[in-house]
Every structure is written in structure tokens, then in C-alpha cells.
Amino acid sequence: MSTFQFKEFTIQQKSAAMKVGTDSILLGSWVQLKNEESILDIGAGTGLLSLMLAQRSDAEIIDAVEIEPNAFEEAIGNFENSPWGDRLFCYHSSIQDFALEIEDKYDLIIANPPYFEPYKNKAISAKSTARQTQLLDYKTLLKSSKFLLSKTGTCAFIIPFDKEVYFIELAQNKGLFPQRITHIKDTKTAKYKRSLLQFGLEKAGYDTTILILKNENKSYSKDFIALTKDFYLNF
Numbered sequence: 001m002s003t004f005q006f007k008e009f010t011i012q013q014k015s016a017a018m019k020v021g022t023d024s025i026l027l028g029s030w031v032q033l034k035n036e037e038s039i040l041d042i043g044a045g046t047g048l049l050s051l052m053l054a055q056r057s058d059a060e061i062i063d064a065v066e067i068e069p070n071a072f073e074e075a076i077g078n079f080e081n082s083p084w085g086d087r088l089f090c091y092h093s094s095i096q097d098f099a100l101e102i103e104d105k106y107d108l109i110i111a112n113p114p115y116f117e118p119y120k121n122k123a124i125s126a127k128s129t130a131r132q133t134q135l136l137d138y139k140t141l142l143k144s145s146k147f148l149l150s151k152t153g154t155c156a157f158i159i160p161f162d163k164e165v166y167f168i169e170l171a172q173n174k175g176l177f178p179q180r181i182t183h184i185k186d187t188k189t190a191k192y193k194r195s196l197l198q199f200g201l202e203k204a205g206y207d208t209t210i211l212i213l214k215n216e217n218k219s220y221s222k223d224f225i226a227l228t229k230d231f232y233l234n235f
């Protein structure tokens with residue numbers, strides 16, 4: 001599908017390797033906002049998370065970073081064609097280079113990061129670049145997030161459930177501490193699939209919740225509908 005229509009914006013995704021997916025929609029709907037003035041989207045792809053947060057927030061600055069050329073070009077177009085083009089900007093850069101060049105700090109940093117290790121000696125396609133941790137491993141992501149985060153800011157990610165303990169340990173070693181956690185499973189009887197995580201710079205108590213995406217008859221759950229209804233056309 002080269003075009004994905006949401007209630008208030010449209011995603012063109014003809015050339016980008018990674019298309020609109022449930023993970024990003026979950027993250028963009030779930031992340032807790034606190035009147036942020038500035039937001040950074042790392043590994044923006046087509047710009048979906050940036051656009052969701054433009055719809056949800058009044059942040060004056062929403063910056064995105066994308067290294068893959070086709071995705072970068074589509075993100076630019078999606079930003080310009082949205083109602084919030086004056087608040088959105090995409091940089092064609094790695095997050096490592098971006099962190100070295102930018103002086104700003106952000107109140108919210110968000111990312112749907114790569115989630116599997118590359119096979120050795122395997123050619124890296126555009127889709128592999130978007131999905132593999134070879135070019136953006138968790139340590140680099142968390143180090144850059146900590147460096148770019150404002151003193152009262154938070155950062156949020158969605159990762160495979162089986163990487164949660166490892167990811168949290170890495171985050172804490174960088175001085176980022178859990179504030180919210182939600183475990184995701186497709187149905188009540190399915191295994192956990194993803195973890196939604198939001199971190200801050202201060203240690204604090206947090207609750208862990210569960211989100212079930214579908215009922216046993218494969219219809220969407222009321223909790224999933226309530227979470228994403230501001231975006232999906234059919235809700």
C-alpha cells in the first residue's frame with residue numbers, strides 16, 4: 001500500500017523500506033505527553049511518529065532524524081503535506097552525527113528502533129537498514145537519547161518483549177530509568193510480543209500494564225480501539 005490514510009494526515013510510503021506498522025501506531029498513541037515544547041523522532045522512516053505527536057501535542061519544535069535516503073525524502077513530503085508542516089523538520093543524518101552537531105535538548109525523544117541483529121555476510125538492503133541494529137544498536141540509541149534529553153524530559157521506545165530486561169539494564173547504565181511500561185500481546189492467550197517503555201532521568205516508581213490487541217475472535221479489543229481511535233479511520 002503506497003498511501004496510508006489516517007484521520008488527520010496521510011502517509012505516502014511508496015519508496016520507504018519500512019511501511020506503516022502497528023508498532024509505531026501503538027508507540028505514538030501510548031507515549032505520555034506533558035506539554036513538551038520540543039520533540040525528537042529518531043529513525044523517523046516516513047515520519048509517522050512525528051506526525052502523530054504533531055497531532056497530539058502543541059510542541060513548537062518536532063525534529064526527525066532519518067539516514068535512509070528514500071525514507072528521508074518521503075518524510076519531508078509527508079511533513080509538508082500535513083497540517084503541521086511549520087512545526088516539523090527532518091534531518092538526513094545518523095543520530096550519532098546529529099547528536100554531535102545539534103545544540104538543542106529535547107523534552108521528548110521517541111523511537112521505534114531496529115529490532116534484530118544482521119546476519120553475517122548478508123548484503124544490507126534498504127529494508128535491512130531500517131530493521132537491523134547494525135547501524136543503530138541499542139547502546140548507541142540510548143547514549144544519544146540521554147545526551148539530547150532535557151533535564152525534565154522523557155524518552156519512549158517499543159522493543160521486542162524478550163529484549164526488555166536487557167534494554168532496561170542498558171538504559172539504567174546510561175542514567176535513564178523506567179517511568180512507564182506496557183506489555184503487548186496479540187490475544188489473551190498469546191505470548192507477549194512487544195514492550196512499550198518510557199524513561200526519565202530520575203528514579204521513580206512505575207506501573208507495568210498489559211495491552212491485548214485483539215479478542216479471541218480476532219476483532220480489535222476495546223483497549224486497542226480506545227488507544228488508537230484518534231488515528232485509525234475505521235475506529
